[in-house]
Amino acid sequence: MTDLARPHSPTKRTRPFLYVPLMIGAEQIARGLLFLATAMSALVIIEPAPYDLMIAVLLVGWSFFGLELRKDTLPLLVLLCLYIAGGIMALPAAEAPKDALTFYAVTVFLACSSFLYAATLSANMERMEWIEKGYMVAALFATLLAIAGYFNAFPGAYDQFTLYGRAKGTFKDPNVYGPFLLLPTLFIVYDILTKPIRANFFKAGVLLILLLGTFLSFSRAAWGMTLGGSFMVFLLVFINERRSMSRLKLLGLLGLAGIGLFLMILAILSIDSISEMFTQRAKLVQDYDGARLGRFGRWGAGFTLVTEAPFGLGAGGFSNIFPEDEHNSYLKAFTTYGWLGGLSYVTLVFWTLIKAFPLVFKPRPWQKYIVCAYVAFLLHACVSFIIDSDHWRHYFLLLGILWAVIAAEAGISRYRRFPPTQ
16 A cells, blocks of 8 residues: 555645535535445436436536536546537438437437546545445346346246346346446456455355356357456456465466356356357357348448548438448447547547556556456447447446546646645
8 A cells, every 4th residue: 555545635635727615524425426326327227217317416416516627537528528519510410300419418418427427536536436336236236137037037027127038137238238247247356356255255146146147148248348357357456466475366266267157157058048049149240240231241331431421420320321220339439420529439438548558557545446447448448349339328437437547646646746835
């Protein structure tokens, strides 16, 4: 542990360019509201989701009573504004203006939620603990219902919590539900790797539940993200650990995890219905991917089309030309938000990855959060090449967490260079 025993102290001494102080005694309320918001984040089976309403309340309330706007989060704010501006410029090209307006309104809301997390967490990184707790509650709640639905544990459960034979929990799409579980899974993996084994028995049980829920989503992206993300967290913990005995313990845990995962998959695949679905979904390239106008074929045609439409095609414009949506968030950024929005989106993703990367190696009280959030965001950025993740709520949460850490670290650097005079 460094001299930064209280992570928010250095950043609080730096002076933001606009600051409206929270009322005395309101910090616990602030943490509780963040917990409540993230605990609701899995309830998206209805629209508008309770999470959306909660974030709207937080945006209004925090703006009046305690939002800190730091210059270190300005790149996030500016690029999100340019992204939205591109969408506004593309609005006239949309064939269904009313639907397009709703689509862009959702984008504005998600962008605001990302900046809200960045601003509130950078002011006090200890709040991140309550984000983690809330997210864990949401993930566990959604997963228990997903498992109950898959096995039809009660009347109507299968119809309510599955889609096409795949578990989806309280989400509309298994391909969103599966990746949603990645961050809490990585949190538990990190704790198991860094804390005494006796303290992790309960978390190990929660991890098994989340892994089963991820598997039953039959989302190839979620499978790959979970396996790859867990190994990346292990690798970063191993690199950051300096003690030989601790590294030996980590290698032992890696071996046990590999054996346990293998046995768990064998046990699950002994169920015929699961085995059949796994065989079908485990193909790297599905029929709808490789067809002439399948997922891959649409990409080439789409990028060619984008070169002729600097203002984009408008929301829904791509699916009016091709049989399905883009299934590529970067292509969609250009088709739906024009060149301005597309370039802003790509710049934001890669700038975030570059700025946050060195921070995963710095010993900080919040190292767990930067490691897990960075790995999760990196993997989401990768799968965004094959799926539309531009309206995933948890993706914007990850973006906000990373920029909160970037801003907090910048505040620490300034504090060390220019310590306050006594």
